[in-house]
Amino acid sequence: MAKQKPEGSLPVILDWFKRRGRTPFPFQHETWSAYLAGESGLVHASTGTGKTYAAWLGPLLEWIAENPDESRWTSLNPPPLRVLWITPLRALAADTEDALRAPLNDLGIPWELESRTGDTSATIRNKQRKRLPTALITTPESLSLLLTRADAADLFRDLRAVIVDEWHELAASKRGVQTELALARLRHWRPGLRTWGLSATLGNLETALAILLGTNQSGRLIQANVPKPLKVESIIPPTMERFPWAGHLGTKLLPEVIQRIDSGNTALVFTNTRAQAELWYQALLEARPDWAGIIALHHSSLERATRDWVEQGLRDGRLHCVVCTSSLDLGVDFTPVDSVIQVGSPKGVARLLQRAGRSGHQPGAESKITCVPTHAFELIEVAAARDAIRAGNIESRLPFERPLDVLVQHAVTVALGGGFRSDELRAEVRTTYAYRDLLDDEWAWVLDFITRGGEALRNYPEYARVAVQGDKYIVTDTQIARRHRMSIGTIVSDASLRVQYLKGGSLGHVEESFVARLRPGDKFIFAGKIVEFVRLREMVVWVRRATGKTGIVPRWGGSRMSFSTELAAAVRTRLDQARLGLFEGSEMQAVQPILELQARWSKIPAPDELLIERAKTRDGYHLFFYPFEGRLVHEGLAALFAYRIGQLVPISFNLAVSDYGFELLSPDPAPLEDAIEAGLFSTQHLLHDIPASLNASEMSRRQFREIARIAGLVFQGYPGSHKTTKQLQASSGLLYDVFARYDPGNLLLGQSQREVIERQLERSRLGHALERFSTGIVTMIDVPRVTPFAFPLWVEGFRDTISFEKLSDRVKKMQLQLERAADTKTRTRK
C-alpha cells in the first residue's frame, strides 16, 4: 500500500481523543502540523494542559502515514530508534513512559518504548547495548553516555525527532548546555532532525527556543493559551505579636496547616530545603500520630525505592499528605492532589506557578497554592509574588555563555565515541547557542587541556586523557574511558555517604560534612525517622532506630535560593506602598505593625534611597545595608563594600546576607563616612574591585568546585563501589589555590570568576544597584537596637569572613576553639 500524506492519519488520532472524551486543543493541532511539515520548535503551555501529546503524536502520525497497512504492524519487529525523549528528572521517566504508552497500546502501534536513566536495570541496559527501542526516554546524562559509545553514529541512524521535556528547567543550566552539545552531535549525524521543546512559563521563551535549536535553524514558538485559573493564598498568623521576624521553620502555623491538609484529600507540602522537609514531617507526625502511614516524605537524598513508593502512593490517592522539596516540582502527574502548600518564601514567581500547578493537573481545573510564612516578612513576599503573577512578570533565565568545563567534558565524550577532528568538532560546537561565539583560542586551550593538561603540565608525561593519532582525537586508555563515563554530567553534590540500618535497609544519603560532626550515640532525624549514629565504616553511616526527641537534622549543601529580579522589584513596590501608609491585602495588613515598628525605630527607605543602619552589640560593630536586590547580589555588594573599606584601614569583617540586605560586622568600628567619601558606591574601577573582592572572599573558590568536577579535575568516585578514592581527593579550595599559583592562565579559573560575576552576582543588577545608591539618597541611622529589617541578618547562621588585616595581627586577637562539653555540641539553629 502506498504511503499516505502525513495528515492522512489524523482521523485515527482524533478518534482516539474522542474515545477518551477529549478534543485536541488548537495548539496541539498546530504542533502536529508543524512537526509533519518538518519544522522544529518550542511548545509553551502551563502544567497539565496537554503538552506531552502535542509533542508525542506528531511522530506517531508520521509513522502511521508511512505504514498505513495495519495488518503489517507487528511487535515482533519494532522499528529502530526514531524518537528520543529527554527528561530532566529520572523520576519523571516512569510517568512519561506511561503517558507515551497509552496511545501506542490503544492504537496498536508496534513501537518499542523504553527508558534509559541512571535507574535502568542492568538487564535492560544490556539489551539496549545491542539495540535501542523505537522511542527512548532518557536524561541529558544518559544521552551523553550513549555518545561515548564507539558505534554512537550508528545508533541514531534512523532518528527523526528529539523532544526535550521541561526545557525551561534545563535551558539556563549546565545540563542544558550539555543537552545543546548532544543535540549538535545528533544533528551532525542526522541533518534535518526535528527538535521540539516543552516549556512552562518563562520570561524569555524566544531565547529558550534559540538555545534549543542552535544557530543553524529557526523554529516555531507555539503558545497554548489554555486558560489556567490560579489562586494564591496565605495563612495569616492569628497573632502577629508572637510571630517571628526571622527563621525558616515556621511550625508556628502547624495547626492551621493541619486544618488545610484535612480539608482536602491529598496535599503536597513544599519546603525550600531537605532539612526543613524532615522537620515538618516530624512536626506533622507528632501532632497527628493518626496520620502514620498516610503521610510521607519525599526529597532527593532518600532511597530511590522510598521515593518510588511515595510517588505511587500519590498517583493512587493512597496518601493524605506528602512533605517534599523541589524533588516533586516537575511534571509528574499526581491527579489526586487537590491542595498545595508552600512553606516559606517561594523566592521566585515561576517557581510559585510551577508548584501551584501540581494541583488541578487536569486541563481546565483550578490550581491553588497556600503559602505558609515562616517569618513575618514572607507575608510581603507572597503579596509581591501575587502582584508579579497578575502583571505577568515571570522570570527570565540567563543562558550560559561558553562554559569551558562542559566543553572539556563533551570533547572527551566525543573522543570516546569514535573520536573527532579538531575543525569538524569546533564547527559543530559553534552551532550551539552556548558556544556560538567560541573563540579559536578557547578551543585550542580545550584541546591542549584534554591532551596535555595545559601549559602547566608541559613537563609531566604521566598525564594523558585524550590521545592524538594523526589528526584524530581519541581516548585509548580503558581506565580513562571508564572513569569518564562515571563522571559524565554537570550535577555536583558533596561527597555523600549511605545511611544504613545495622540490621537491613538503607535509608538514603547524607553529606560527609554532616557525619564528621557526629559522635556515636548522637541521634538525628533522617528519612522521617529518628536514628542513632553507631559508626562510620567503609563510606557507610551505620545507624539504629532510636526513640525520643532530637532537633538534629542533616544539612545538605547547595546554594540557597535568592529572590529573582522580578520578585525583588515587586517586594520593593510593596514596601514603598507601606512607607506611604498603604497596606493592601490581608498579608500586608498582618505585617503592618512590624513595618510600622521598623519605621519608628529606623525607617522604610524610598525606592531611590539606600538605608544603612549602624548598631553596636556584644558581637561587635554592625553595619546593615538594605538594597532589596536578593541575596546573590547582596553577596557581591557585601564583598565589594568590605573590600573598599579594607583599602582604607586594616579590618576584618564577618558577612551575612539575606534577600533584603546584608550585614558587615567587625570587631572595631568601620570608617563608613570616610569610605563613602572615598567612593564606596562608585561605579568606577568595578572591573578591578569586583575581582579583587572575589579573591578576598570565598566566592570564586566555591564556584570552582563545580567547574573542577565537570572538567574532570576532581573524581567523585565509583557509585555503589566500596572502593574509596580517598587518595584522589583534594578540596576544591586547595585545587583553586594550586591553580591560582602554578597555572594562573588556566581558563577554568577565569571561568569560575566569570560565572560568579555574571551569574551569581548578576553584574548588571549589581551595577544598577550601585548607580541607584550613587545618584539617590543615602540615609544612615544609628539604631539603639536591632530593627525588624536587621533581625534576620543578625540571627543568620551562614556567615562568611573576609579580612584585610595581617594574618598574625588577626590571630593575636582570637582564641582557640576548645573541645566543647558533650551536651552543647552541634545543635540545630532554630
Add this chain to the structure above:
Amino acid sequence: MSDLQIDLHNESLILLPERAIYWPRLNTLFVADAHWGKAAAFRAAAMAIPESSEDDRARLDQIIARTNARQLILLGDLLHTKASRAQSTIETFSAWRATHPNLEIVLVRGNHDERAGDPPSEWRMTCVDAPHLIAPFALQHHPTPSPEGYTLAGHLHPGAVLNGAGRQTIKLPCFWFGAHVAVLPAFGSFTGTAAIRPRLGDRVFVVAGDEVIGV
C-alpha cells in the same frame, strides 16, 4: 621568619613557620606528611593538576639553611601513592637530594608509605618502622601514646579553629601538643587541614604566615 621555642620533657624544641620542628641539641629537623607526588597521582588518573612541590623544596632548603641541620626525620607519608612514583617526581626530588649531600634523612613509615613503597634509593633515605626512638621521644606517624617516650607524630594534618570578636573565625595549620602526643602540621603544600578538637591543657601553636603563634 618568626620561630617559637618551647620546652618539652627537658628538651628545647623550635617550632618553625615553614611547618617543621627543629631540635637544636641533636641538630635535627622533623617534618610530617609531605605527600610528595600527590599531584602526580592525580595526573596519572587523568586529572590535570599542576605540580606544587616546588614550594615544598623551597621551604626545606630554607629551614636547612636557617638551622644548618645535619639530620632530617620525616614522620611518615612521604610519597602519596604508588602512582606518585612518576618519573617527574623521582627526577625532581633526586636533583633536590643532590643539593644536600651531607644531610642525613630518616623516614619513619606511615600509612601512605606502606602502599606507596619506600622512596627510590637515589634519595638516600633510611627507612624505619614506627616507633623510631630517640629519648625522650617516640617518633612515629600515627599520633598514639607510646610507653617508650613522648610521641612526635603527624597523620592528622591538624588545623586549629580560632574565634574572635565580631564573630571572626579562622582555621590555620597548627602544632598540637597534648599530654603524651604532639602532632605536627602537614608539610606538603598540596594537602588540606582537618579541624582538631583540643582539650583544656593542650598547647596549640598556629602557623600564621611567617610566624608561629601560641594560642
